Amino acid sequence: MTYGSNALRQAVLRANQVIPEAGLAQLTWGNVSGVDREGGYYLIKPSGVRYDDLTEDQLVPVDLRTGQVLAGDLRPSVDSESHRAFYLAWPSIGGVTHTHSTHAVAFAQANRDIPLLGTTHADTFNGPVPVTRGLTADECATDYELNTGRVIVELIGDDASAAAMPAALVANHGPFTWGATPGKSVEHAIICEAVAEMALKTLALNPAATIPDHLAERHFKRKHGPGAYYGNPKA
Numbered sequence: 236m237t238y239g240s241n242a243l244r245q246a247v248l249r250a251n252q253v254i255p256e257a258g259l260a261q262l263t264w265g266n267v268s269g270v271d272r273e274g275g276y277y278l279i280k281p282s283g284v285r286y287d288d289l290t291e292d293q294l295v296p297v298d299l300r301t302g303q304v305l306a307g308d309l310r311p312s313v314d315s316e317s318h319r320a321f322y323l324a325w326p327s328i329g330g331v332t333h334t335h336s337t338h339a340v341a342f343a344q345a346n347r348d349i350p351l352l353g354t355t356h357a358d359t360f361n362g363p364v365p366v367t368r369g370l371t372a373d374e375c376a377t378d379y380e381l382n383t384g385r386v387i388v389e390l391i392g393d394d395a396s397a398a399a400m401p402a403a404l405v406a407n408h409g410p411f412t413w414g415a416t417p418g419k420s421v422e423h424a425i426i427c428e429a430v431a432e433m434a435l436k437t438l439a440l441n442p443a444a445t446i447p448d449h450l451a452e453r454h455f456k457r458k459h460g461p462g463a464y465y466g467n468p469k470a
């Protein structure tokens with residue numbers, strides 16, 4: 236049985252190929268998935284496979300309810316359970332990306348939110364890109380990947396919040412992003428890394444840098460609509 240429409244397989248493959256093209260990861264430190272909700276599964280990058288060797292047939296189908304591999308001999312990305320946690324929590328998302336992009340990881344390792352300092356950030360994210368709490372020793376020991384997804388869902392909240400803030404940093408680890416499609420999720424990963432680098436350099440020039448809230452809100456709502464939820468819980 237072939238899992239995934241041609242469109243979904245091509246979208247997941249293409250989104251994974253964007254990771255090295257955009258400089259979001261070294262080696263295989265990143266992965267993208269896409270979900271088929273009617274079919275009850277998602278397709279995810281296989282673990283350890285280099286991007287330039289990746290083919291559609293190698294994408295691993297994973298059962299959305301159980302997390303079990305549905306076909307093939309390749310192992311899914313080690314982050315598969317984190318991706319699954321987001322699909323189960325947020326019905327509106329269709330794709331998830333995880334990377335170790337340098338500047339976003341710097342904020343994650345520093346346990347710092349990526350602050351909202353400019354309109355580039357406000358166009359996409361409704362406030363600071365939040366960093367999660369650290370996972371407890373028990374959460375790390377039992378099911379690190381699923382618990383990683385759970386602490387992000389706990390931090391971001393409901394489906395509407397996830398649409399307004401399609402990114403989060405896992406403390407001491409790195410960014411996860413999501414979106415309506417695999418392509419949008421990796422686009423949010425690109426934007427997350429770009430605003431992290433901008434913020435780092437802005438704060439180096441002016442540690443007291445800020446943006447007027449009315450300017451940030453205007454830019455966010457210009458892109459997301461007047462009714463969009465602005466101001467995340469950690470804003």
Ligand SMILES: O=C(CO)[C@@H](O)[C@H](O)COP(=O)(O)O
Nearest residue numbers: 263264265266282283312313
């Ligand atoms: O976050 C991690 C490891 O900490 C992963 O993203 C790896 O960096 C890539 O693992 P695979 O997707 O190749 O299994």
